Amino acid sequence: MKKQTFIAWITAGLLLAFSFNSALAAGGATPPPKLKWSFHGPFGTFDRAQMKRGWQVYKEVCAGCHSLHQIYYRNLQDIGFSAGEVKKIAAEDEVAAGPNEDGETHDGGELLVRPGKPFDKLIKPFANDAAARAANNGALPPDLSLTSKAHATGVDYIAAVLTGYKDPPSGFKMNEGMAYNTYFAGNQIAMPAPLSADAVEYADGTKATVEQMALDVSTFLAWAAEPEMEERKRLGIKVILFLIVLTALLYALKRRIWAKVH
């Protein structure tokens, strides 16, 4: 009976795992290769230098089209910038200034602006979705705040798409203005290959190959999606250790109380 129960539960577990796996398959795209990331695993943390490089790639390449709506300038302190550096980064961008003393938000149709502050959200590249589409051949560049969480294959997906550009196989019918990508669903992506070698000049001297930039910006976006990750894991380890000790004590007590019964 015991053995039978055990086997049944193992079967159940396997079936369940199988069902999740099969639910993940996306149509018409190669599954992205599984890469090693410093922030995977229960003790994993983000590589600060890599995140800073990733921010540079986002800022200089991606931010032209993609917003990062959930992130404030102040959040950049998490990836290793000092408060002063964050102030400087924020001030380089112009944000809506709000009404002036005359109650006006616009001057002759132009938005009144002021330099950004750490408490502002990162500026968006386009005023609205329609403007974004108009500038991008009808396609809407998605917000990148949650990209690594919104795909079943997570951060691997970002790195794969960024490096997955190829010439279409012969006979593959491409729509106008589209690029072929091995890892994108349907293999046609409206975004032209965004990275080219030395597209950025890294402040820390790292060589800016396409692969390097893809890994760096993927790490940065993984952080943007889960800025709480490191704190979560740190607290989680304490919680689990506490529970193991507590449960062991409860088990000892249980044995002791029940010892009288038999």
Add this chain to the structure above:
Amino acid sequence: MATPTWNNPVIKWVDDRLPIFTFVQHSAIDYPTPKNLNYWWNFGSLAGVILVIMIATGIFLSFNYTAHVDMAFDSVERIMRDVNYGWMFRYIHMNGGTMFFLIIYIHIFRGMYYGSYKAPRELLWIIGVFIFLAMMATAFVGYVLPWGQMSFWGATVITNLFSVIPFVGNDIVTWLWGGFSVDNPTLNRFFSLHYLLPFIIFALVFLHLWALHTHKSNNPLGIEVKGDQDELPFHPYYTIKDLYGLGVFMIFFMGVTFFAPNFFGEPENYLPANPMVTPAAIVPEWYFLPYYAILRATPDNFVDAWGILPVIIDAKTSGVILMFASILLLCLLPWLDRSKVRSATFRPIYKQLYWIFLADCLVLGWIGANPPEGMMLLIGRIATFWYFFHLLILLPLVPYWEKTKELPESISAAVTANGEGSKETSS
């Protein structure tokens, strides 16, 4: 059971007027419990604990949540990023839903294995089925609140099921939505319902416990308690056993919450709801997958392939009927199963069928996660057929030819003997 006497004058004064201390003494301390309950009996109290955890974390989440189509998604992200420990409350609540269903499924299947639904516990079981239904409703409306892609499209698919009701179906759907599509009024009322339903569950749990305490717990042998020698007071024996079980469960629950919080979730729900873009596959949370498979199993004209009936029952209608039937049928389980013997331990044929039925439900779950095409559809249909075949045909008929094993004299006799029964007792 003697009425306790209270020495403390305050307790005595209160208890004279409102016998709450006597009530606790009777139902949580002295409460006589079969001495042979195994660890599968832990899941009832676990379900109670997780309900409290869900209500507690949910209240804190509601402090910071905004039920508006333009703000809901961002307000959840604000909880995740800017509210102190908001990510923790949110992940506990999110995975708490998964844990609640996991526990309840084990609780239900435990009841099925040991025949806990049989007389005199039929109402206890039926109230349980209603708790399960209320949980499903709560989970469904709750899943809509973050207003992600799956929230929106799940809400659209499920509310549309009501359109199969003859004549008034479409009007009912419009009424549920508060408009002509899933939109802001829908989100608002779903938030309201998500706050209301847990308290209805709480009330149903109270009834469930009331019914339980009337005839007391079933046990792994499925035989009646013969006297004091078969029982133990709930405290300290089962309080400590439940606490130990809670500890083990919390290690698992917190392990998922802190280290794989999105494992059970649908990634697509991290994209904001967009009524103009339908996801490639609309998949419910894992705990609804078996029902989703049943919903999609039937073809058009499934009952009436020869076209005799004046109305056409399309695939959607029959799917919806089967899906609701698959749950409501459980209410009839005490009468469908004609065997007088409760525990599967003494029912060799039922025991095999039980495991097949469990496997069948898991297969349905697996099918529910996949598009209903080709092999998947066929397997889904066979599994759906077996689900109903088991409940409607096998359970009533099997007792006629099943030769049950001899039941032990009493619980205490079985516990001291070296039989199957002693293996059943865990401690």
